[in-house]
Amino acid sequence: MNGLGIIKGLGVVLGHFFGTYLEDFRWWRKGKKRYYTAEGIASRSSKDAKGIFTVQYPEEKLPVPEEFRFIPFLLYEEKDGVKEERCTSCGICAKVCPPQCIWIVRTNDPTTGRPVPEPAEFYIDIDICMSCGFCAEYCPFDAIKMDHNYELAGYDRMKTNIYDKEKLLQPVSYYASIRPTNYAVEESARAEAEAAKAAKKAVR
């Protein structure tokens, strides 16, 4: 029958409309908050969600999975209040980056003229970066990782979207907080490698 699909569709909309109020009432009776809470967002995102299932962004945000990746950042360790950058300016990330949006300025020791294993400057053009994660995958020093922060809008691309070293650097603790599983795996591999190195030295 002509128009049956429209009637069915309207029925679905009305079901969600009234379901929202019913569900809100149930949560209110239980003394729980259905909006702006992690529990509420999880409930509305589940397959059993009743009524409204949309997220009230930007007041509410869906949690991102650990492997979510958006724009890389550089890592530094904090030792006795001093920032130690992990990046050695080897340039591998810049070489493997498909759209070539990383550029690094290396530096030499003014006395010896030898290269210093730390970049003088490090830039990523975040408008060109396609968040592929190659840089993080290929970095031999775990010095560059993919971020979770996706709220990066700005008004002036040249001022806000070309990230320099200062803007890219984040403490290792931040990395551990957004990617705890990866961090634990890497730290245990690092500890193992160091123990093997120490054992080799002891044999000599």
Ligand code: SF4
């Ligand atoms: S981030 Fe990693 S791959 Fe890129 S220059 Fe630094 S150490 Fe090399």
Ligand code: SF4
């Ligand atoms: S995530 Fe991909 S595109 Fe972005 S800087 Fe790294 S290698 Fe380049």
